[in-house]
Amino acid sequence: MSALFTPLQLREITIKNRLTISPMCQYAATDGFANSYHTVQYGRFALGGFGLVMVEATAVSAEGRITHGDLGLWSDAHIPGLSAIASFLKQYGATPAIQLGHAGPKASMQRPYYGDGPLNASDFERGDLPWPVVSASAQPVDEGWLVPEALDAHGLARIRQAFVDAAKRTHAAGFDVIELHCAHGYLLNSFLSPLTNQRTDAYGGTLENRMRLPLEIAQALRDFWPQEKPMFVRISAVDSSKQGVSVEDSVQFAKALAGMGVDVVDCSTGGIGRTYDYESGYGYQVQYAKRIKAETAIKTMAVGMIVAPQQAEAIVAGGEADLVAIGRQALQNPNFAHEAEQALGAVDASAPFNSWPRQVGWWLNGRQRKIAQIGEWQPAAETV
Structure with missing residues (x-):
């Protein structure tokens, strides 16, 4: 038996295998609306045999978009386009999932293929105009980026409600798994990291305080999200800089998430810090999924330069993670899951x-x- 192709039961949802499509922004939406590109993009992974297909970071508010091309769920009008994707995924055996996020200080930026930086005059000519951004503190991402507004009590309440409202629309669209984005320097990561959180109130300073907003939102989502459906949280297990979030911090965060009923921690890294201070290579982030799984009562998903069936099989068989997320390799080969099944002898020869x-x-x-x-x-x- 292949461990990678053993079904995983999470609450009342059965995922047919442990291979997941990692959420990868496509920057192909207009005003947050999914279109035929997105249906084809995600549908091909269901046809390719993946057990769970995670739709890219979807903004809970218009100000929470990373770029003008992001998907959104800040309006009921966004539901039908995403519902079509969820329906197709289910029809062809994949569990439909979606990541909800708010870009925070990294909002109002260019699509990567236009420069991957703050919006500038060339973007304005295309009609891509900037909008005000928010964060834990009034600290820009880097020189030349917009200076965010530090969220006050009213702003914090608005953000919490935006996540809950988007979760309600997610359920209406027919998704079976919801993932809260707390990674990569976006809004909730900006609260978690001591590099970007310079607050002196109850939401800054100690790790307990820095975790407060992400945990409040996670609890609000878990309270609303149907009990029969699982909830994931994506984290940066470490910031890019060793002066930021540590793996020990992330273990404590994962313990708190487990205590409120979160089912899976999706273990990525980086996003805050000018350079990546840790070693990288094939499977370089698996160590964090392994440690969090070992030290907490929560399942984990491994991601990052996982490129071969045997590599993915070893991660699950060795108990390092419960799910394996494939990103760029799946873009190159949407049939990765089917081919892995054959390579591992998990099908009738x-x-x-x-x-x-x-x-x-x-x-x-x-x-x-x-x-x-x-x-x-x-x-x-x-x-x-």
């Missing part, structure tokens, strides 16, 4: 394509029979 959509598997099994009859193709021998 006589009909290896039966787990594929039947519209495709029928053709591929026929091709397999033809190859069995005539042999694998080889290049012609060179002649002199």
Whole structure:
């Protein structure tokens, strides 16, 4: 048996295997609305065999977008486009999930392919105008970026309500898993990190205080989100700088999340700090998923340079994480999950394509029979 292709039961939702599509912003929306691009983008991963497909960071308010191209759920009008995606994912066997976030100090920036920095004159000519941004403190991301407004009590209440309202729309759209984005230098990470949180009130200073807003929002989402459906939280287990959030901090945060009923911690890193002070390489973030899983009563998801079926299998089989998120590798090969299933011997060798959509598997099994009859193709021998 393959550990990677063993179903995972979370509350009343069964995920058919442990392979997840990592939330990857596509910057293809207009005014937050999902379109046919998004349906195709996420639908192909369901056809490709992934157990859970996570829709990209979706803004809970217009000001919470990273760019003008972000998806949004600040209006009921956004529900139908996302509902079509959730419905398609379910139809083809994937569990539909969505990440809810607020960009905070990293809002009002360029789409990456236009420069990946603060909006400038060239963006204004395209109609991409800036908007005011908010954060834990009035500290810009870097030189030349917008100076955010430090959220006051009214602003904090507005943010909490925006997350709850977006969660209600998420449920109406038919998603089975919700993920709260607390990573990568965005709003909730800006509260968690001592590098960006310079507050002197109950939301700043000690780790307990810095965790306060993310935990309040996590609790509000868990209180609303149906008890039969699981909730994930994505964290930066460490900031890019070693002076920021530490793995010990993240263990404490994960313990608090577990205590309020969060089901999975999605373990990424980085986002705050000019350089990445830790080693990186294949599977470089798995260590954090492993440690948090070992030291808390919560399941974890590993992510980051996981590129091969055997690598993903070893992570789950070794108890380092419960789920494995695939990102860029899935963009390159949307059929990664199906091919991993074959590579790990988790399918019937006589009909290896039966787990594929039947519209495709029928053709591929026929091709397999033809190859069995005539042999694998080889290049012609060179002649002199």
